[in-house]
Amino acid sequence: MTGRRHTGPTLADATRGRLLLGGDYNPEQWPEEVWYEDVRLMKEAGVNSVTLGVFSWAKLEPRPGAREFGWLDTLMDLLHEHGVGVVLATPTSSPPPWMGRLHPETLPRDENGQVEWWGSRQHFSHSSAVYRRYAAAITEDLAARYGSHPALTLWHINNEYCTYDWGDEAATTFRDWLRRKYGTLDALNEAWGTAFWSQGYDGWHEILPPRRAHYMRNPTQVLDFKRFTSDMLLECYVMERDIVRRHTPHIPVTTNFMPLWVGQDAWRWAEEEDVVSVDLYPDPRDPLGAQHGALVQDMTRSQAGGGPWMLMEQAAGPVNWRGVNHPKPRGLNRLWSLQAVARGADAVCYFQWRQSRQGAEKFHSGMVSHAGERGRTFQEVKRLGADLAAIGAEVSGRPLTAEVAVLFDWNSWWAGAQDGRPSSEVDLPRVVRDWHRALWEAHLTTAFAHPEHDLSAYRLVVVPQLYLLTDTAIENLLAHVRGGGTLVCGFLTGVADEDDRVRPGGMDARLRELLGIRTLHEWWPLDPGEDVRCDGFRGTLWSEELEAADADEVIPYRGGELDGLPAVLRKGRAWYVSTLPEPAGLRALLTRIADGAGVRPVLDGLPDGVEAVRRGDVLFLLNHGRDEVTVEVPGTHRDLLTGTTVTGPLSLGRYGAAALTP
Structure with a gap:
């Protein structure tokens, strides 16, 4: 096993020598006149990429077989006219209510046998043949309609695959998976150690997912069920990926990982992606938030084979799902975004563009917050847009070397x-x-x-x-x-x-x-x-x-x-x-x-809280503290972020950053 080997389209086909800045765009939540205000603000902020359609299934298919693409046609054209590329998502992570009502077998069941109903998201059984049929149909029609649209730069399949299912259809599929893996019941009984606690199986029909039991469940059965779940979700992804690839073999395809998500074997998944992408939400109050970010960035870059990767989601301010949701202090959003670029990201994106006024995530921040364009959040996004434009040509596509x-x-x-x-x-x-x-x-x-x-x-x-x-x-x-x-x-x-x-x-x-x-x-x-x-x-x-x-x-x-x-x-x-x-x-x-072992630090004598990362010829220095620090930098450099020449000691202010070239 040598690691990821990729021969199809890449993130470079979408970035075209730039760094991408953007985020999830949910215009269906807003009246049409707001769309024109959005593209004006996008241009002002340097946004060059947005993701459309992630949770739009009910809008696109309000009843079985119906197709309402007119609103999406308008948006694709509008964004292209203003120079904003589109990462077009398949909407299959959130089926419409009619699917669960008409086809309750598409709804997953938990380990206690309870149905997970519609009214939230990710309410689908990965093993449901009906769900897969509807998912394939909407994906097919999206790819046929927009595959040749000039705004399309990337495909985004589903969203944050994270569904478990212990239901009857999943049980049948689990047995099929086990037959392929073991071949015989004797081999399964040996692998699972079923001689313990009288668990020996005499027929495949006796095997169930590891549902709620009186006491501890068979560990290898649980292990195989987790492997099976990752594989079934991957089948769903590959099914949709293959549909869009057939229409657009030149357009790269991704789906967004959650960092260190237990339900996906991300090494296997990354082999099936053209672009590896991740969602990253460190706690701004965590003193080790930057280290958590660096870990996820290093892992995602490695899953991408060491090449560029995509930060699909981050927060411009507070999230809404912690017990106490703190905003990002002034400058921290810029610093953590530059950290991602330093560690290999060629796209820095957010959930979401405009903060929602309704729904479960109305208190989750957006690039345009409830405060509007005069708010600090949008003003900081504008500064980041200028930074990414300044360093893009020197950084985009450049590798990192790790020993x-x-x-x-x-x-x-x-x-x-x-x-x-x-x-x-x-x-x-x-x-x-x-x-x-x-x-x-x-x-x-x-x-x-x-x-x-x-x-x-x-x-x-x-x-x-x-x-x-x-x-x-x-x-x-x-x-x-x-x-x-x-x-x-x-x-x-x-x-x-x-x-x-x-x-x-x-x-x-x-x-x-x-x-x-x-x-x-x-x-x-x-x-x-x-x-x-x-x-x-x-x-x-x-x-x-x-x-x-x-x-x-x-x-x-x-x-x-x-x-x-x-x-x-x-x-x-x-x-x-x-x-x-x-x-x-x-x-x-x-x-x-x-x-x-002969491994040396990137730079010697760094003050506490300063991170140094070299990407290509660019040395990034990132101050994760609130106090000004001085960094000894040998030689003469140009700071791409300021356009100034740096000789000798370099001062970095609160959450300050530098991108130095020789």
């Missing part, structure tokens, strides 16, 4: 997040965030990779935690070290195979040999707030009772039950970290390991 890869796998997440584990406190995304934070604060440019991807381009491979590893993945890690690379594995890695079967010894023997571990005696999870002392740092969340074999270096636990036993081991270029060091300790450890 560090963080490994992440949805199958491992699905398997490791179930009931009956040693600690419910262990959450893979949290562990990954902590390790990525250490690398981010050390100013080490980071990529993400699947454990079976080609790792030869990376000096350092980091595995924060991969509970489930296939034999192929394990051999891949061994090959990386044999080839001269450095490997760091975190705790609870290599425990189970692809069927969630614990490997003999509690960790794969090949990994134990690689890492210098003779015996893993016991896992010692820690309670919330509990820690363990180690030489040089404190460990949190987890610890392990290990016996070293022929390790070249050991950092021991100090005190307590594990006193003197190894907390960290190194054998050659392979490291094992059996706890989660507190942030400063983890940063120091990874910095030391990276330095030994």
Whole structure:
């Protein structure tokens, strides 16, 4: 498995050497006279791309088989006349009420058997043949009508695929999926370990989705159901993608991921997209909001094969779904948008263009807020538009180079997040965030990779935690070290195979040999707030009772039950970290390991809170603090954002940014 290989149209076919600025445009919520005001403001702000039709199914098809395209014809023409390209969405994420009323089998059921009714969105069963038929029909007619329209630059399929279904039609489809995967019931019973608790199946008709049960459900059944759900949603996407591709093979196709969404194996999905896109909503009050943004951006860029990607949605101000929804302070929207560009985005878009006056998201911000064009939000969007125009030619299409890869796998997440584990406190995304934070604060440019991807381009491979590893993945890690690379594995890695079967010894023997571990005696999870002392740092969340074999270096636990036993081991270029060091300790450890692997920071001596990222020939400096800082920049540069020449120390004000070229 080498990673994403793409030969079709790309984001460059939509950007044409620019950076895109825009967002979801929902003109059906407004009278027609507002549309003309919208295009005036778009031009003023430098908006060159909008997404149409995401939730417009009932408007386009108000009754079965009807088609009302006149309003969309007007908008496509109007936007083209004003130089705004259209990302045209298929509206299939929100079926009209008539579909659920006439065809209740299209509605999903939860694990308790309760129907999820219309009146919100995403109320469709991915397995419903009726839903798929209607979705294909509306997609076919949209592609036929607008495929040759000059405004069309990109196709956007559905929206934030996130539907589960435990209903009867899904059960039938699940059985078909299992037949294809296992072939025989004997193979399924072996993989699922059904000898435990008298769960052996004698007929395919006996198998159900993992619905509500008296006690814990079969872990491998749950794991396969998550795999199945991701695959069924992907089938829905591919069905619509293939329809629009048939009409417009030259127009790229995307669908928007939610960051670290548990329901989609994004590595598999990215292989089916021309453009990888994501929605990103860090909390403006989170002191690590910028690091969360960087993590999602690094992961999305990596899913795109290292090339440009699309920030499909972000908030210009507050969202509406947190308990308390804080606005973005002055300058933060611009800073986080430039951060996305620095980390590979060639499109910066929002939900949404104009803030809604009605509906569930009327308090979710828009590029044009309730305050209108004089409001701070729109004025900041205008400034961002000028920034993107100033840097677009130097940045668009340019790559980033990373020598560090963080490994992440949805199958491992699905398997490791179930009931009956040693600690419910262990959450893979949290562990990954902590390790990525250490690398981010050390100013080490980071990529993400699947454990079976080609790792030869990376000096350092980091595995924060991969509970489930296939034999192929394990051999891949061994090959990386044999080839001269450095490997760091975190705790609870290599425990189970692809069927969630614990490997003999509690960790794969090949990994134990690689890492210098003779015996893993016991896992010692820690309670919330509990820690363990180690030489040089404190460990949190987890610890392990290990016996070293022929390790070249050991950092021991100090005190307590594990006193003197190894907390960290190194054998050659392979490291094992059996706890989660507190942030400063983890940063120091990874910095030391990276330095030994020949990986250097983007820029030395950066003040706290300043992020440095090099994209192509452009060095981005981003101040994530409210206080002015001074950055020592060697040589002479031109700041693309200001047009000024920079020699020596550079001052960055509150949420300030610079884009420097030699």
